[in-house]
Amino acid sequence: MRKENISDAVIRRLPRYYRQLSEMYARGVVRVSSRSLGVEMGITASQIRQDFSCFGEFGQQGYGYHVDELRREIGHILGIDQDHRLIVVGVGHLGHALLQNFPFARTGFSVQGAFDVSPTVIGTAVNGVEVRPMEEIEASLRDQPVDVVVLTIPQFVAQQTADRLIALGVRGFWNFTNVELSSAVPGVEFENIHFADSLLTLSYRIAHPPIKEENP
């Protein structure tokens, strides 16, 4: 159950905790204090304790957190163990790159299929996933409903394609189209990838080098 008071900012930090803890677990770290977790992540210890307190009691006074337990617990909260299913709609270069390289399984998703309108890609397979014609999507979703559609299609068909998929029961969109999609249907979730936000953050950092370097 989602608690009413869990802010988007907290939710967005969960994958970062999961990533950091997975990395520590891989390094063989067994336990960690909120202070050292904070140092590694650039977050204050009190912020970390406050974030975790939204979901229950994880740490132990004087011991800190058990890295693997906390990692699995956060993974569970994120739904990684729920075997979500998805399809990729649009197998241009970006869709192809995701099918080829993105570790869907490691984030708890299995790829049920891929769809496109272009005869040049229909019938090909990427990483074992066959690209099927868009006309088959109705039948496919009726037989095998999915939790998420990865939208990697051109902007001008983004909203209409989303609407068509929502009418077919899709409620989750991983949206790479750079169009802000919306729907009046309740319960539809859009997660937009904003590449530009990331590049602009880098732009800021190179435009404003640390003070230390300016006055050596």
Add this chain to the structure above:
Amino acid sequence: MRKENISDAVIRRLPRYYRQLSEMYARGVVRVSSRSLGVEMGITASQIRQDFSCFGEFGQQGYGYHVDELRREIGHILGIDQDHRLIVVGVGHLGHALLQNFPFARTGFSVQGAFDVSPTVIGTAVNGVEVRPMEEIEASLRDQPVDVVVLTIPQFVAQQTADRLIALGVRGFWNFTNVELSSAVPGVEFENIHFADSLLTLSYRIAHPPIKEENP
């Protein structure tokens, strides 16, 4: 100059403000209060005022913010008007997709070139940018230094390629390799795109539908 006390969280909100204000500007909105800007963005008004106060005085008591002025001011802080230059290293599907579709110019970057090791892409052009052999990168960076390298290469060559580029004077990396890169060289900035964080946020939201819907 970067002020010491500006947190990464504030910096990461700047592109979101810029995006929101650009969108309002395009809609013809002339002025906005911190309260309504907050409502549109899901941020509190006091957070917004606090964020902006890091960079000076923007709003006016009783008037709010002039949308276009604030948009341009934040764009300036982000370095959008500095005409940064970049190259793309790795023109596989992802590099190709970025060259083809990403609005580099709109974020203040001009694409100076693209490089790859594969004979199948060397000599081709994507969106007017010719793909050159990786051996030419030393000469290219000597003639035309760049601010940022977009890294869209396989994981196993990520760190070594970054090191090679840092030795050539590159200080900014837009890193799509899913490898956490590092460097002992001062002033090197890595901006990592973590696709998985975004998908996991969506995973959380579909795993935890709003309470309202659970108790209709």
